[in-house]
Amino acid sequence: MTLRVVHYTEIKSANRCRYDAVALGEVMLRLDPYDVPTDRAREIRVFQGGGETNVACGLAYTFGLRTTVLTALVDDNIGKNIRNQLREAGVDTGKIIWFNTKNDGSRFSTDQKGTLMNGINFTYVGKGVIPSDTLYYRAQTAARELRKGDVDWDSLFGKEGVCVFSTGGIYALISPTSADLAIEGMQKANEHGTFVAADLNYRSKVEPNKNRAREINRQIASLLGFLVGNDGDLSDALGYATRVAADAPYDEWIAAYQETVQQVAKDYPNLSLIGTQWRGATNADWVSWGAVLYDAINGKMYQAPLRVDIPIADRTGGGDSFASGVLAALLKGKDLETAVQWGAAHGILVQETPGDITMVGEETVLVEVRRAIARGGVKARR
Secondary structure, X not given: OOOOOOOHHHOOOHHHOOEEEEEEOOOEEEEEOOOOOHHHOOOXXXXXXXXXXXXXXXXXXXXXXXXXXXXXXXXXXXXXXXXXXXHHOOOEXXXXXXXXXXXXXXXXXXOOOOOOEXXXXXXXXXXXXXXXXXXXXXXXXXXXXXXXXXXXXXXXXXXXXXXXXXXXXXXXXXXXXXXXXXXXXXXXXXXXXXXXXXXXXXXXXXXXXXXXHHHHHHHHHOOOOEEEOOHHHHHHHHOOOOOOOOOOOHHHHHHHHHHHHHHHHHHOOOOOEEEEEEEEEOOOXXXXXXXXXXXXXXXXXXXXXXXXXXXXXXXXXXXXXXXXXXXXXXXXXXXXXXXXXXXXXXXXXXXXXXXXXXXXXXXXXXXXXXXXXXXXXXXXXX
């Protein structure tokens, strides 16, 4: 029997669910060397972040929604630091799978030698013509060890209830077993009437073999209600070419991108939404920023106002914050025009603040939406 995928028009009401959203992914400790490249770092700021878990953090902190993350951490002080930061963002950390350090031979156990570890990345945000750069230490992370059967999906989606399940192409490719777990989760989510979203952002540092990435991402795409991916992602992850120059202006890009997503929607009729942010980078400090959301049910493209030449502080997390802005609007019963506006605003705001997530309130998002629509300047609030 063919599995029926839930559409955005069918998102469960909050009163039927314990969680508004659940995110499956890897979360890492992010070390930020302020305004100097990592090889010259002498001082470091500490954040947490992960492509999939950032979505849960944004939904919880900024939009006040009930979220949890499905991930694994080693039970040491680094793991507790990550957990505490997730708590500060308002995320329920009760679903984290912990690997003890007793080396007792049990399924979720390791030693104190770092045989398994919590993931760490060094992210330098860039400056002017020097691009941003991220260096990962994730080869032996606990999240890589998770596999099919490690999560009781029927209890989570059936007994507890979840409105939205979110994961992504990074997590699905980080280990030989992660894709099976992600696909199992998406199948179970659809069986229980939970809306499924995923960002298919491709990272060659995670999976150099693009053919393997496409094979897995095509399975994922067939299980989604909401696919997040720009033209590069749709090419790298799924094999769709968008016929536009890499440095094309926004108007040319969106016309070409719309043709691509229409073909994607035709090939994957399970999709009800496809969306992405558009970034035109002048340099590491200035970007132009747009966002689009394609309603595959009605064949309509929604756009947010294009923000031109915006100074930014940290470009990390723009796509994750776009996704959480869109999902927040849907979870709060807003229309798609509002959803793309919230996604665009939240996506640019995360780039104005250090770290992977914004840690701003919903009112700040609404103010930015109004400012962009009015093409207004930024005024002091007193």
